[in-house]
Amino acid sequence: MATKKFRCKVCGYIHEGDAAPDKCPICQSPSSEFEEITESDEEKAPQAGKKGINTNGNTYTIVYSTIIVVIVAFLMAFVFKALKPAQDANVALDKKKQILAALNIRELSDKQAADEYVKDITADDIIDAAGKTVVKGSEGGEKNGFKLNSADYKAGKLALFVCKVNGETKYVMPVYGMGLWGPIWGYIAVNADKTTVFGAYFNHESETAGLGAEIKDNIAWQEQFKGKKIFKNGSDDVALSVLKKSDVKDPTTQCDGVTGATLTSNGVSAMLKDCLSKYKTFLNEK
Amino acid sequence: MSKLFSKENKEVLVNPFNLDNPVLVQVLGICSSLAVTSQLKPAIVMGLAVAVITAFSNVIISLIRKTIPNRIRIIVQLVVVAALVTIVSQILKAFAYDVSVQLSVYVGLIITNCILMGRLEAFAMMNKPWPSFLDGLGNGLGYALILVVVGAVRELLGRGTLLGLTIIPQSAYDAGYINNGMMTMPAMALILVGCVIWIHRAYFYKEKEN
Numbered sequence: 001m002a003t004k005k006f007r008c009k010v011c012g013y014i015h016e017g018d019a020a021p022d023k024c025p026i027c028q029s030p031s032s033e034f035e036e037i038t039e040s041d042e043e044k045a046p047q048a049g050k051k052g053i054n055t056n057g058n059t060y061t062i063v064y065s066t067i068i069v070v071i072v073a074f075l076m077a078f079v080f081k082a083l084k085p086a087q088d089a090n091v092a093l094d095k096k097k098q099i100l101a102a103l104n105i106r107e108l109s110d111k112q113a114a115d116e117y118v119k120d121i122t123a124d125d126i127i128d129a130a131g132k133t134v135v136k137g138s139e140g141g142e143k144n145g146f147k148l149n150s151a152d153y154k155a156g157k158l159a160l161f162v163c164k165v166n167g168e169t170k171y172v173m174p175v176y177g178m179g180l181w182g183p184i185w186g187y188i189a190v191n192a193d194k195t196t197v198f199g200a201y202f203n204h205e206s207e208t209a210g211l212g213a214e215i216k217d218n219i220a221w222q223e224q225f226k227g228k229k230i231f232k233n234g235s236d237d238v239a240l241s242v243l244k245k246s247d248v249k250d251p252t253t254q255c256d257g258v259t260g261a262t263l264t265s266n267g268v269s270a271m272l273k274d275c276l277s278k279y280k281t282f283l284n285e286k
Numbered sequence: 287m288s289k290l291f292s293k294e295n296k297e298v299l300v301n302p303f304n305l306d307n308p309v310l311v312q313v314l315g316i317c318s319s320l321a322v323t324s325q326l327k328p329a330i331v332m333g334l335a336v337a338v339i340t341a342f343s344n345v346i347i348s349l350i351r352k353t354i355p356n357r358i359r360i361i362v363q364l365v366v367v368a369a370l371v372t373i374v375s376q377i378l379k380a381f382a383y384d385v386s387v388q389l390s391v392y393v394g395l396i397i398t399n400c401i402l403m404g405r406l407e408a409f410a411m412m413n414k415p416w417p418s419f420l421d422g423l424g425n426g427l428g429y430a431l432i433l434v435v436v437g438a439v440r441e442l443l444g445r446g447t448l449l450g451l452t453i454i455p456q457s458a459y460d461a462g463y464i465n466n467g468m469m470t471m472p473a474m475a476l477i478l479v480g481c482v483i484w485i486h487r488a489y490f491y492k493e494k495e496n
Contacts, residue, residue, distance in 0.1 A: 061355040068362060072369045079373050086380035094383060206390070209324070209470070 005037040092142065101201035102172050102187035103165055104226070106219070117141070121172075123162045131281035137162070150176040150185070158278055163189070170198050173279055177271025180263040182206040184215065184271060190230065194283045197240065200225035202268060212264030221258060229253050230276055236284050238276045242269040299420040302428035309432040309479065310486045314400040318392050319433050320475040326449050328388045329437030333430020335374050335393065337423055340402050343367045344422030347410040354411075363406045364397065371396045401425055436478050444469030 006020040007013070011027040020034035054060060093110055096117040100108065105116060123137035124145035134157065137144045145159030153159070153176055161172035169192040176185045186202035200222050202215040214221055225240075229252050232239040239253040242265045248254045257265030276283070308314045315336075322332045346366050347354075354362050375393040378386040386393065396402065405425050410418040441447055443466045446454035454463065468474045 055353065055355050056357065057355075061358055064353070064355055065358060065361070068365055072365055075369060076372060079376055083376050083380040087376070087383075090379065090383035094387075209472075 006034040007037050009033045009035055092146075095146070096142075098201050098203060099161060099172055099187050101222075102189040102199050103163060103170060104189075104199040104223075105165075120163050120165055121161050122164050125160045125162060127158050127160050127279075127282055128156055129158070129278050129281065131279075131285055148174075150183075153275075153278075156278075158282075160279075160282070165198075168192060173276065175271050175275035177267055177274065179204050179207050179215075179267040180212055180261070181208070184264070184267055186215075186268075186271070188225075188272070188276070190283070194285075195230050197225045197228045197230065199223075204264070207264050208261070211258065211261040214258045214261060215264060215268060218258070221256075224255050228255060230283060236280060238273050238280070240272050240276065242266070242272070295417055295420055298417050299424040302421075302424040303431060304428075304490060307428045307432065307486070308401045308404070308425050309429055310483050312401075312404070313483075314404060315429055316476075316479065318395060318399060319429070319436065319479060320472045322389060322392050323433055323437040323440055323475050324444065324470050324472075325388075325441045326434065326437040328385060329433040330430070331378070331382065331385045332389060332392065333426070333433040335378070336396055336399065336401065336429055337426025339367065339370045339374060339396055340405055340426040341419050341422035343370050343402060344405055344410040344418040345415045346370075347406050348413060348415040348418035351411050359411070360403075360407075363403065367402055367406070368397045401429055432479070432482060435482060436475055439478055440469045440475060444474075 004016075004018060006015045006017070008015070008024045008027065008029055010029040010033050011024065013024055013026045014037070015021050015024075015034065020031045020036075022031050023029070024033065055064075093113060097108065097113045099121065100106070100113060100116055103120060105120070108116060118141075121141035122139070124141040124143070125133050125137040126135040126145045126148065127133050135144045137146075137160075141161060145161060148157055148159045153174070159174055163170045163172055170189050171192075171194065172187050172189045174185065174187055176183065178184065182205040184202065184204040184207065186200060188200050189198040190196060191198050202222060204213060204216055207213045207215065228240055230238055230240045232250070232253060239250070240255075241253065242255045242257045244262065244265075245256045248256060257269075302308060305311065309316065309319060318332065318336075323329045343363070343366050347363055350362075371394065374396075375386065378389070378393060405422055409421045413421070438448060441449075442453060446452060446459075446465050466474075
């Protein structure tokens with residue numbers, strides 16, 4: 001390889017020889033438009049490798065992929081570990097905001113929400129289906145019932161948030177269920193009489209935006225739960241439900257569903273029935 | 287410095303904004319640009335996330351391009367992109383929780399965004415790190431630009447706000463103006479992207495052909 005290579009900057013023609021040509025044969029540019037291509041600029045074929053290793057060999061491929069995977073795994077582990085506390089704080093704050101939304105306290109900044117939560121939630125008890133308090137919640141409400149998730153819920157450990165809003169006692173109960181595409185959940189706040197709904201909040205993981213997602217986004221829809229009764233007079237079955245508008249016969253316990261999201265609405269209805277039934281004993285104790 | 291911003295490098299950075307825009311000309315990354323543009327804020331965050339990830343994955347792939355075994359190069363590219371995307375989504379969860387909830391799965395789906403794979407295969411595999419960085423940044427920002435335009439139109443007409451601030455005055459609503467609910471649907475985003483492509487072709491492509 002004694003010859004040098006020259007590239008025409010105008011048209012990209014490559015000339016091989018000791019010196020640049022007088023004229024480019026393609027675009028007639030003068031020799032000043034030619035630049036020499038040095039070895040380091042040139043793309044070496046991948047097979048050549050730097051130290052002459054065959055980068056297409058099986059051993060090389062396996063070792064290479066192993067090293068890459070190990071490096072990436074360590075990197076991921078480090079990032080997860082480093083960011084976990086900040087993420088947990090965000091998740092906890094988000095949960096507090098959702099509980100406050102059930103108490104009709106919405107649109108708070110992060111700071112306000114944290115302060116408001118400490119002020120309003122007096123305890124986060126854990127109760128069982130028989131209505132007995134298993135663990136008495138602590139002041140500030142983020143150590144006991146607050147930590148429960150839907151798995152604990154199925155196991156019979158029920159969270160109960162005791163709140164004081166404007167001097168009145170309210171109870172907030174979490175509910176978990178299935179929507180059309182994924183999990184849905186919510187918080188139902190009831191007055192001290194344990195049957196009148198004070199407020200409700202619903203959230204979802206993957207319902208369709210504009211349809212099923214309205215259970216979260218449409219605040220007016222959530223607000224229609226205000227003042228509804230969980231139980232019918234004289235019965236201890238959960239009557240609070242979500243129905244098609246034309247099927248709503250008893251407006252004291254039945255709510256209007258989301259138009260175009262019948263399955264999500266049914267999911268909310270089933271969720272209310274299932275989950276509030278677990279609180280039945282507690283709710284019927286006067 | 288002059289070499290870092292030579293004419294070719296500048297072209298590599300600036301071309302994707304206009305004549306070589308990944309969304310408008312190459313029509314890549316359409317799926318995510320429909321899904322995250324219902325409001326301006328997630329559109330901006332998504333655009334920046336894609337720009338950052340494209341730029342850095344381009345640099346990394348470009349640095350190791352000579353060592354990558356040819357037979358598993360797509361897998362290696364995917365591993366690098368997936369690692370970067372996971373890091374970005376973790377950072378969003380830690381420092382911009384609201385936005386990460388809004389973007390939901392679409393951050394994760396950056397991994398399969400064709401803009402990234404396209405740039406890695408077509409550019410980073412055969413260029414040096416610095417031009418690759420500029421190329422990735424340019425393409426990412428070119429994508430972000432379209433997201434911001436579509437996001438702004440959709441939020442303004444669909445909700446009467448921009449970045450959550452009310453733009454359309456109450457008096458307009460009193461006079462009978464209503465927000466266009468269609469604008470919040472992905473279908474309308476497709477129509478908008480189509481309009482943007484149409485305008486872009488009408489104005490810029492003629493010049494190029496001449």
